[in-house]
Amino acid sequence: MVPSPPRSSSFPVRPSPAADLSDEELNQYILTRLRLAGVSLDPLPERDPDAPADRERVLNSARSLLRGGAAALSALELDPQDWPPLLYPAALPPVEER
């Protein structure tokens, strides 16, 4: 087994509502969301270190996202006047040269 790299984060830890939720609560949310998308983890074994993926490890990674990246994005404060999303231009504007 190749050792895992150190798991570090440069982002400051912020209080997140996800931190208050138990693993079971988050698992229920994850599995429900997947069902809504038509995706099932049922084909995976519950726990099998020799399998490429199992439900336990996939759910663990999913909870990590909700407690980490998703929570950080949700907590990010950006002034909408200064930082619009620029999400909706209809055409690709050309990049101009001076």
Place this chain on the structure above:
Amino acid sequence: MSGHGPGDRLPQDSRVDRRSFLARMGALTAAAAAGRPFPLEAMGTGASLPRRSRPPGEADFWDRLPEPGSQGAGLEDLSAWEAGALLRRREITSRELVEACLERIRRWDGVYQAFNALTEEEALRQADALDRGRGGATGRGGPAVEGLLHGIPLAIKDNFYTRGVATTANSHIFRDFVPEWTATAVVRLQEEGGVMLGKTQMGPLATTRALTPDGEITTLNAWAPGDASVNPGGSSSGSATATASRMALSSIGTQTGGSITAPSLAQGLTGLKPTMGRVSLRGVIPLTYSRDHVGPLARDARDAALLLQAMAGPDPADPRTQGLPAVPDYLAAVSPWPGLGAGRLPWATRIGVMPGWADGDGAEAGLRRDFLREMEKAGADLVPVDPGERWRELSSGEMNSVRLPERSEPFLEWLREDVRLFGVSLSSWIQGLLLSGDEFVKGQRARYALLRLTLDRIFDRCDVVLLESHLAFDQTGLPLVALPVGFTTETGGRRHPQGILVGGAPFGEERLLALAHAWQERTDHHRQRPPDPGARDEARYRGRAPRGRLDVETVAELSQ
């Protein structure tokens, strides 16, 4: 030194209007948010590509090249430009080059496992055709060579569509996928005479270091063929190992999160991730629509310039490539110029140095300081830059999570069919289904803020910047080059390449190439080649001997 360089003109990054680049990146973000469908067979047979004009300096480029410095070594040791020069002098043939690479592949790829598939017969047929085009079976004494990459053996990452050749992306999903057409980037390499030797190993679906779909390690780092735990870099590992181990003269890969620059750093290569849209993504299995980039993993800056010159340009079938400034003459940035001494920068260049970049007592910090000293001698001005805490916050791995829905959406059909198709890569595709809409929009705003801070707080003070991480430049579509700066010695005496990452302003490829080239004219790190595997390495790893494996959580952590 004059502020002007080749042709008495400024490089493209000095002429691009940054405000319009900002607006364009916003539009690209919109394309990502719209979630364009990902057709496979439905994508048709490939658009016919318009003929492009030759770079204006090409004739000068070949005329001005110095004597190939690798002469005396095997043909497989040559850089692409050296081989091109010798082909033009009719001292070698394409068949000889291809055979030299194939011989090494036959001898060593059982150990390195850099290739997924070989196209040996087609490569030899193409080499012979190119040689015949030069007049006769030997190729010697014929007319002038045509094509920037005429007769050069290349390795192609296995996520580029290649007509009639399996394209698996190391995934169960594409196990039986044989495209009916070829990716634009590969078509353009072939139009310039490049010869595809085969398809290279990669991280499953371009996520991490090269693995089987179920997580078994395949490709070794060419500098550590006796230790599979040494990361060859991800996910274009196979392309990097093929090039570093002299099984191909050069190669291409893709980068969504460090996948060109990381393997280049790990294996002593010069890797270039160009500005978003500079090279077409048509026919590349997508990982993240708005962040995927095609670029070379090469032996030096000249080779990187040749490959980029061949691939760059608008593609009617890829809107990301349209409306951009004309492709400049990259070859001019890596050519000798009258009046410009060897190892001198052709343009006045301010190198931005972030706080702490060259601090420390370790060998790596010493190599970084060597780089700074040499670049000052090359004519660069070193300027401190600090984009601030907000920039670092926006560049963090957590903010990077915004990329995940872009990978899940086009693969939803397969996620619904059977999640086991994703093997060891499954987790980040599941994660991508979990970001809410508001979090996704917030992430797009964060990307815009990051781009603006990068332009306002870095590139208003310098022309290129030395970086610790690729993340900010992957998120914002700005160009990056990775280049070797020396070696450290590991326990047991093994040498390990060390490299640095340099970021450029929008369309700053010329300046990045010129910088890398000036450095490489002053040093010989890029000329170092790894020794062949020893008898113990071969005994340990030849064939199907286990090399270790990564699990689904680790792949999610490393996923790019």
